[in-house]
Amino acid sequence: MWTLPTWQGAEPCAGRLMRRAFLCMAVSLAPFLGIQVAAQTISPVIVEFTGTAAGKFQLTNNGAAPMAIVLEPKSFSIGLDGKGVYRPLDPTIHVDLSTMSFRLEPRQTYYVFYKAHADTLPAWFTVWAVFSPIEKAEGVKVRLMLPHTIYLYQKGRVAQDAIHVQHAEYDPRADKVVCDLENVSPDLVRVQEVSVTGGKASVQGGGFPLLPGSPRRLEIAWKQSSPPREITLHFPHFVVKEPLSIKDQ
Numbered sequence: 001m002w003t004l005p006t007w008q009g010a011e012p013c014a015g016r017l018m019r020r021a022f023l024c025m026a027v028s029l030a031p032f033l034g035i036q037v038a039a040q041t042i043s044p045v046i047v048e049f050t051g052t053a054a055g056k057f058q059l060t061n062n063g064a065a066p067m068a069i070v071l072e073p074k075s076f077s078i079g080l081d082g083k084g085v086y087r088p089l090d091p092t093i094h095v096d097l098s099t100m101s102f103r104l105e106p107r108q109t110y111y112v113f114y115k116a117h118a119d120t121l122p123a124w125f126t127v128w129a130v131f132s133p134i135e136k137a138e139g140v141k142v143r144l145m146l147p148h149t150i151y152l153y154q155k156g157r158v159a160q161d162a163i164h165v166q167h168a169e170y171d172p173r174a175d176k177v178v179c180d181l182e183n184v185s186p187d188l189v190r191v192q193e194v195s196v197t198g199g200k201a202s203v204q205g206g207g208f209p210l211l212p213g214s215p216r217r218l219e220i221a222w223k224q225s226s227p228p229r230e231i232t233l234h235f236p237h238f239v240v241k242e243p244l245s246i247k248d249q
Contacts, residue, residue, distance in 0.1 A: 039061065039062045039063030039064075040059070040060065040061055040062070040063065040067065040131050040144050040146065041059070041060045041062070041146070042057060042058070042059050042060075042129055042146040042147070042148055043057060043058050043060075044057060044148070045147060045148065045149065046148075046149045046150075046151070047148070047149075047150055047151070048150075048151045048153060048190075049150070049151070049152055049153065050152075050153045050154075050155060051117075051121065051152065051153075051155065052115070052116065052117040052152070053114070053115065053116040053117070053150055053152055054114075054115050055113075055114060055150070056111050056112060056113045056114065057111070057112055057114075057127075057148040058109055058110065058111050058112075059104060059109070059110050059112065059129055059146070060104075060108070060109040060110075061104040061105065061106055061107065061108055061109075061131075062106075062107065063106060064106050065106060065133055065134070065135050066103060066104065066105050066106060066133075066134045066135070067103070067104045067131045067132065067133060067134060068101070068102075068103055068104075068131075068132045068133075068134050069101060069102050069103070069104050069110070069129055069130065069131055069132075070100065070101045070129075070130045070132070071097055071099070071100050071101065071112065071127055071128070071129055071130075072127070072128045072130060073089045073093075073095045073097075073125055073126070073127050073128075074086045074087065074088065074089060074125060074126050074127075074128055075087050075088065075089050075090040075093065075124075075125050076124070076125070076126060077211070077214075078209070078211055078214065078216075080215055080216065080217050081217060082208060082216065082217075084126075086126070089125060090123075090125075092118055092119040092120060092123070093116065093117075093118045093119075093123050093125055094116065094117050094118070094119075095114060095115075095116045095125065095127070096114060096115045096116070097112060097113075097114045097127070098112055098113040098114065099112060103134065104131075112127075114127070116150060116152065117152070118152055121152055121153065121154040121155075122151070122152055122153050122154045122187060122188035122212065123151075123152040124149070124150065124151045124152065124188070124209070124211075125149070125150055126147045126148065126149045126150070127147070127148045127149075127150070128145050128146070128147055128148075129145070129146045129147075129148065130143055130144070130145050131143060131144040131145070131146070151188060151190075151209060153187075153188055154187050154188065156187065157236075157237055158183070158185050158187045158188075158189040158235070158237075159185070160235075160238040160240065162183060162184050162185035162187075162189075163181060163182075163183060163184075163189075163210075163233070163235070163240050164181065164182045164184055165179065165180070165181045165233075165240065165242045166180040166181065166182060166215075167179065167180040168180075168231050168242045168243070168244050168245070169244055169245045169246065169247050170222065170227055170228050170244045170245070170246050170247065171247045172227065172246065172247070173247075175221060175222055175223055176219050176220060176221050176222055177196050177218070177219070177220045177222055177228055177231060177244060178217065178218070178219055179217070179218040179220075179231050179242070180215065180216075180217050180218075181210070181215070181216055181218070181233070181240075182213075182214065182215040182216070183210040183211065183212060183213065183214055183216075184213065185212060185213070186212045186213065187212055188209065188210075188211060188212055189209075189210050189235060189236070190207060190208070190209050190210065190235070190236065191207050191208050191209075191210055191233050191234065191235060192207045192234045192235065192236060193205070193206075193207050193234040194206070194207070194218060194220065194231065194232070194233055194234070195231070195232045195234070196220055196222060196228045196230070196231050196232075196244075197228065197229060197230050197232070198222075198224060198226050198227050198228035198229045198230075199224075199226040199229075200226075201224035201225075201226060201228075203220060203221070203222060203224070203228075205218065205220045207234075218231075227244075227246060228244050229243065229244055230242065230243055230244060231244060
């Protein structure tokens with residue numbers, strides 16, 4: 001089992017879905033290995049369906065060398081800190097991909113079509129596209145992994161009283177707002193945007209999925225001169241507002 005951050009902004013920022021994503025590890029290694037990690041892209045990064053899924057995503061190789069692509073569907077959970085923990089695809093999720101592997105030539109774009117359904121809703125999973133150089137090269141061989149994440153929503157809406165804000169405070173020493181919340185319902189819901197306000201100042205944070213029965217801790221930097229007073233969570237059909245206490249007061 002391995003861990004990577006969930007894609008936000010991937011969320012998934014602020015209700016907008018990223019169109020491109022790059023593997024963080026590959027980016028950090030690029031200066032040392034002399035690789036071009038921005039040469040490969042996937043789009044879209046996140047999609048949402050109600051019930052069953054029928055969609056497509058595209059992979060583009062903007063590099064100068066051919067790449068071998070292998071697709072790996074994975075299930076995942078999201079920790080308190082918002083990081084995803086990936087595992088083999090749950091047997092209750094059924095994914096039909098138009099291909100599982102292919103060769104992507106330089107400057108080529110390839111479309112992958114899929115259908116998916118789950119025995120029970122909601123459900124969610126990621127199709128990882130693993131890019132590997134075909135040509136043999138000296139030194140360390142790095143694989144790039146780019147995600148296409150699919151959420152299958154239930155038909156019903158999540159009620160506002162299913163969202164519990166356990167704790168919301170401003171820490172002036174750390175210059176940040178900390179908010180603990182939980183979705184106590186058996187359904188999936190998305191926080192579309194988070195905003196913190198104080199006086200005339202405001203700071204916006206990115207959106208994210210709130211999985212069934214799952215807690216989440218938010219930490220939002222606050223560099224304004226006046227202290228924040230309130231945190232607002234924007235959901236698709238309602239808004240949750242919570243006053244902020246000040247730590248150690």
